[in-house]
Amino acid sequence: MALPQEHQRALDQLRTRLNQLLIALEYLYGNIQQQDPLPSWPALQSLASNAGQYMQELSDTLNSQRELFSTLHAYPTSTFPAYDPGRQELLYSLLYKKLDLRAEEWIDESLKDTTEQNGTGQSDGLASDQMEELWSWAGGSLRKFLEPWDEEGRFEDNFTVAEREAGVENVVTGIKRDLDPDPDEEANQVEIQKEKALKLEETEGPMPSGYDPSKPAMPLESLLRFATTGDMNPPGANR
Numbered sequence: 001m002a003l004p005q006e007h008q009r010a011l012d013q014l015r016t017r018l019n020q021l022l023i024a025l026e027y028l029y030g031n032i033q034q035q036d037p038l039p040s041w042p043a044l045q046s047l048a049s050n051a052g053q054y055m056q057e058l059s060d061t062l063n064s065q066r067e068l069f070s071t072l073h074a075y076p077t078s079t080f081p082a083y084d085p086g087r088q089e090l091l092y093s094l095l096y097k098k099l100d101l102r103a104e105e106w107i108d109e110s111l112k113d114t115t116e117q118n119g120t121g122q123s124d125g126l127a128s129d130q131m132e133e134l135w136s137w138a139g140g141s142l143r144k145f146l147e148p149w150d151e152e153g154r155f156e157d158n159f160t161v162a163e164r165e166a167g168v169e170n171v172v173t174g175i176k177r178d179l180d181p182d183p184d185e186e187a188n189q190v191e192i193q194k195e196k197a198l199k200l201e202e203t204e205g206p207m208p209s210g211y212d213p214s215k216p217a218m219p220l221e222s223l224l225r226f227a228t229t230g231d232m233n234p235p236g237a238n239r
Contacts, residue, residue, distance in 0.1 A: 007072075010065045016228050017058040023230050024051040041158075 003011075028047040031039050038044070062069060099107070154161060163171050 007065075007068055010061075010068055011072075014058075014061050014065075014069070017054065017061050019229055021051065021054040021058055024054050 024047070028044075028051055031044070031047060039047075149155065149161075157164070159168050159171060
């Protein structure tokens, strides 16, 4: 029996959220693995924030159709997966009912930690009034503790408090650039880079913008396909 239209839309939305999260995580992983030196801390924060936003949207999508996604089962037809090895792997994933061993260990460990921490021997969390009391106490206590560090600029430091106290000259970072440069030397480097950029612009002229108004605009269908799947090739095109 075919699924209702609203269920099909829910599955398609779930696929879109999963694909967006996958692209964001792959982009973050690629930046960390391939760039040397590493991207700046604000850039990494931005990439991680985007991944977190996609993860939250995925969670909202799952919660909005919790009953559907928890009761839905895959019943492939006789023509699926045919002779396509890629589809066979997809079929195995759809029909696999057990969690991965690592996921089972994570769940067991999380439940065990909860029962040990609340002291009740039960996996139930705190009540709403207990949570409110906890956060009202924690907010003021943490603020008193963190405000002096914020005024000293420790949150913008490249080294931890323990590393600063022990001496940063012995810290092994694995990064080629100097994380604690001299302010005067850093200012001189900035001026040198500006002078090089001005000389390059004077000799070679301004860099082209890369925009060609004579070319047609990208079709809306291609733009939407790239936004949801990350694929710029039209269906049936040679890859």
